[in-house]
Amino acid sequence: MKKIRAFALVAALATLGLGAQVKGPIVDKILIDAKTSEDIAIKDVAAGKSDLFDYGSSGAVYKGLPDDIRAKLDPYAVTGALYNDLYMNPYPNKAPYTATSKDGKVQFNPFAIREVRFAMNFLINRKKIIDEILVGAGQPMFTPVVPGQPNSSKFGLEASKLGFTANGNEAKALADIDAALQKAAAADPKLVKNGQWWNYGGDPVTVNFLIRVDDPSLRVPMGRYIADEIEKAGIKVNRLEYDRAKCTAIWYKSDPADYQWTLYTDAWGGGQTYAFWDGSIAQMYAPWYSFMPGGGKAGQWQYENADLDSLTQACVNGRVKDSAEYYDKLMKATDIGLQEALRVFICATTSYTPAAKDRFNSRMLWGSGDGINNFSLYSADVKPDTTGQFKGEKVLRLSEFSSKGALFMSAWDPIGPDGFGDTYSSVVIKNVSDQEYMANPITGLPFPASGSWSNVKTGAIDWSKTPAVGSIAVPASAVLWNTKDQKWESGINYVDVKGDGSTYDYVKVDPGKNTAWSEATYTYKFGRWHDGRDIDINDYRYAMARPYDLSYKHGDNDKVYEESYASAINPNLPRVKGVVFNKNNTITVYGDANYPMDQATLATLLMPSLMIEASNYGDILPWTVHEALKTMVAEGSASKTQWVFNSNGDLSEVDLLSQACTSDILAKMQELAAKKAVPPALVGYLTPAQAVSAYEKSIAFIQKHGHAVISNGGFVIDKYDSKNNTMVLTAFRDPRYPFPKGWFTKELSTTYLRIDGIKVGTFSKGKDLTVSATLNDIAFPAGTAKATTKADVKVIIVAGKDIVAAGKITKAGTAEATFKAGELAGLKAGGSYTVIVEAGSAVDTANLIVF
Amino acid sequence: MYWKYVVRRAIYGIMMYIVMIFVFSTLFNSVADSTMRSQIDEQVAQESLGWKNLTPDQRDAKLASRRADKIRQYHLDDPLPSRIFFRSIRTLTFDFGNSTTIKASNGDRLVIGIIGEALPRTIVLFTTEVALVTIVGVAMGLYAGRKPNGLLDRTVSMLTMITNGLPAWWLAMLAIMAFAYNIPIFPSGGLHINPAPTGFAGILDYLWHLSLPLLTLFFLGVWGTAYLVRNIVLSNLQEDFVMAARARGVGESKVLFGHTLRTSMPAIMTLAILGLFSSIAGNIIVEGIFNWPGIGNLYFEAVQQNDVPILMSTLAIETLLTMVGFVILDIVYGFLDPRIKVGGTA
Structure with missing residues (x-):
C-alpha cells in the first residue's frame, strides 16, 4: 500500500511538473509587417521600431551604415546565401575549336579548349574580388560547395590539390593559356598571334562576355575585372552588359552552337544548410541535370560527359553500397568538374540580417546556409513589452522586405507546386507547421522532431535489374492506398509503368514475393491541431492516401486528379512498397530508398508525414481542410468561383489566407459536416460522429480567425490583415504540443571548432618547418569564441605526394605541427605549395613558398 | 460651333x-x-x-x-x-481580367480589384498633395507676384531652387530621419501600426501615417507651384488692362483676383488639372520610401513580375485619365478666358 501511495505521489508530482512545463516558442507573439525600403527597414531596427528585418543585406550596404546605426544592430552574417561562378560556352569542345555564328561567320572559341577554361582558376584573383568589390564580405569559392558549410572541406581539398588559391597565379594562367593556344595554332594555321592579340583568319579572337548589368555592386565590376584579365592573354573581350532578361535569353535559351555568348557572370542562391552535396555537384557539372550548355533541350548542341553523368547519378539516386563508395564517386565527379572547368567558381557573398541588439536576451538560432529560418523564430527571446496592448508579453516585431509591400507573393495553396513558393510564405509556414523531422541548421543532417525512427534497415540490392530489386520482404499485411478502388489494399505496388515517368499505375504483386530495399518504423508525438483536435494515427493514414488520389488519373473526367501535383509527386510514390499500421500507433514502411551515407536521411526518405504538398515548403493541414478543398475544387464552391490548385491565368488558385477562398472552404466544411462525410481513406477507422466533431472544430477555428491555415506548429496565425499587410502569430501553448519552451535552443546549441589563422613562416630547404594554427571553439548560437584546448590536428603539404604531419595543441588556441627537413627534401626551391590544416571538422589552407 | x-x-x-x-x-x-x-x-x-x-x-x-x-x-x-x-x-472594353501573379488583399487576381485597392491610397496621398499644393501655391504665388522682391517672393524663389534641385527621395529620407528617428513624432512608413486599430482610432492612425509623406510631398511641391504662379501673375500685372484697371482706381484686391487671376487661370488650370490627373500614377520612389502601397508600387511590382494585365490596365487607366484631362482643359479654356475661342469662328 505504501508503495502504491509513494507511486501515486511521484506520479502526481510528475504530472504537476509536466503541467507546469510551458509549451511552444519563447516569444508570445510575432508581429509581421512588410517594408518597401531596405534602408528604412534597417534604420527602423536600429531605432527600436522593429526587432528583426528578415532580409540579408549585402556587405556594401551593411558596412556602409553609419557607425551609430551599426552599434545598435546585431547582424546575423551568412556566407553563401548567394555565390558566383564564371560559366563558359565550350562549343565545340574539341579541335578545331571553331563555331559558326548565325551570320555565317566562323569564329575561334578559345574557351572550347579545356586547358584555357581550367587556367581561369589561376587567372582570377578571388581575393582581390572579395577585398575590393565585396569589401571583405565574402569567401573564395572553388567548387559548387559553399565554404563553411558541412563537409565543404572535403571538396576544398580537391581544389587545393589542383593548386587553386584565393590569390590565383596570373603568370601561370597566362603561360598555360598561351601554351594551349600555341598548340591549337600548330594544328590550325588560321590561328596566329599578332603582337599582343591572337587572330583567327585575320580577325582578332574575340569572346562575348555577358555581364549582368542589374547587379552593379558585384557582377559588373567582377565581370569587367575578369574581362581585363582575359585580354592580358591576347583574347579580345566584347563586354555585353545586359540585364537579366536579355542575358537569360542568350545564355540559357540560345543554342551553344550559335555562339552568341562565350562567358557569363553566373550567380546562384544557396538556400539552406546541406550535409550532402551530390545534388550541387550534379547540378553544376553533370549534363544530365540539365544545367550545362545545351540544358538537355532538344535540337541544341549538348555538352556531354558520360563519366560525370554516371558518377553523379549513382550518388544522387543512392546507387552506392556505402559512404566510402559515395564519396569516392562524388570526389571523382568533383575532380572531373574542376578539370573540365565549364563553371569556375569565384566567391560566396556574405549577407547581414540585422536584429536589434538591445531587444534580445540571447542570440537566435540560424542556419549556416539560409540565415534566419524557422529555428530563429522558435528560439527568439526578446525583452517583454513594457507599455501598450501587449504589456508584459514577449513580442517579436519582424519586418519583411517586399517591393510591393505585400507580405506574401504566392498563394497559400497546399497542393499546387507554386503554393507557398515565395521566401516569406515559406518562413512563416515553417513556424506554423511542424515537420516530423527537421534539418539541423549547422550540420544539415535530419533530426527527429515530432516523429522518430527505429529499426532502419537496408538489405542487399540487386542493381543489375531495372528497376533495382531489394531483398527485404514486404509482409503480406503491408498495404497501400488503392485510389482506383478507394480502399487500403495489400499485394499491390504503384509503379512507373514504362520507366520514363510518363505513366503510373497499380500492379498486383505476389504477397510473398514483394520486396523492398529498406524498411523503418516510425513513432510520433501526435500533438494537437490548432483547432483543438488531437492529432492521431488517422491523420497520418489520410495524409498517406491523399497523394494517390491527386496523382492517379481515373479518366478524362477525373476532377480530383491534379496534373501539376501528379507530375511533382508521382516519381516519389513508387518508392513506397507497403505500409503496416502497427497496433501501438507506430508505422512501419517498406520502400525502395537507399542512402548509405546517413541512416537518418534514409529514414526521412520513407517517413510518413502529415505534409501532403509536393514541393516541400512545409505546410501541414488537417484532413478536414483537405477534404473541403478537394470537394470545393472538384464539385464547385458556394460562391460559384472555380477554384483550382496550381496557378492558372484564368481561374482562381486556392489560397488558405484569402477571404474569398476561406469563405468557400468554410461553406464546404459545413456541407460535409451536415452530410457526416467520412473521408474514404478513413472509412472504418473514423465514425461519422468523430468526423462531424472534427469538422466542427475546424469550422470554429476558421470563424474565429478568418483564414483556413489550421496546422500543428509552434505558432498559430491569430490574425492576417491583408489590407494592411500585417500578420500576428501567437505562441501555441497547448499542453499536447510536443516541444517545451526553449527546446529548440537546447537541442541545437552546440560548439564547433574554427581555424582563425594559419602561420606557415618562411622555409628554406634543409631546415625543419613548423606550421601553427589559431583554433577557437565557437559557441552556437551565441557566437562567442574560446581558445581551443583539445583537437585532432593534421597538417598536409600538397606536393606530388602529400606530406602529412600530426599537430598538437601547444597552448590554448594554438596548434603546431613540425615537418622534418628530410620529409621536405622533395620540395623544389622557388616552388609554391598548398598547406592544408585539418582540425576536427574544420579545414583551412595557406601557401608555402620554398626558398 | x-x-x-x-x-x-x-x-x-x-x-x-x-x-x-x-x-x-x-x-x-x-x-x-x-x-x-x-x-x-x-x-x-x-x-x-x-x-x-x-x-x-x-x-x-x-x-x-x-x-x-x-x-x-x-x-x-x-x-x-x-x-x-x-x-x-x-x-x-475595361475587361481587365485576371493578373498573372499579383493578388488583391482578399486573394483575388481580378485586375480591377487589385488596382481598386492601390488607387485610393495613391489618391489619398498624391491627389490630396496636388490639391493642397495647388491651393496654397496659387495663393502664395499671387502674393509673391504682387510684391516682387518681398520676403515671400524671395523665400519662394530660394526654396523653389532648393526643392527642385534636390532629388525627392533624398528629401523624403531626410524627413524620415528627422521626424521618425531624431524627433520621433511620425512613423517611418506604412499605412497603420501592427496590429491595425479599428474604428475612429484606425482613422486617426491612418492620418498619422499619412502626415509625414503628405507634408514631405507638399513641401517639395508647393514652392515650385508658387514660383510658377508668381511668374504668370507678374507677367500679367504688367499688361495694359491691369494698368488701365489701376488707373481707373480699381482696388488692388479686385485687380489681383478679378483681373490678374482670371487671366492667369488657363495656365494655372493646365497646371492643376494635369497635376491632378497625373497624380493617380503615384510615385514609385516616394511610395517605396514611405512604404505606401499605391499605384506606383503596383506598377513597379508588375514590371518586375512581368504581369502584363496589370501593366496594361494601370497604363490604360492613367492614359485614359490624362486624355480626359486634356479634353477637359480644352473645354474649360473658353470659359476661363473670354479671349480664347478655341474652335470657334471669328
Missing part, C-alpha cells in the same frame, strides 16, 4: 487612346514573351534543385511538365498576335 469642336476633340482623344492601347499591348506582349520564357526556364531549373531520386527520364518528364504549366499560366501558348489583339480589346 464650339460643341462641334468639343465632339471632335473627344473623338480625337478616343482614337489616340485606342492607338496607344494597341501600342502598349504590342510592346508588353512581345517583350514579355521572350523574357517570360527565359524566366520560366530559369524558375523551373531552380525548382528542380529540390528534386531527389529521379531517373534522368523522370527528371526530364517533370521538367517538361512544369515548363508547360508555367507557359499555360502566362498564356504563352497562345499565338502572339492573338495575345496582342485580345489584350487590347479587353483593355479597351
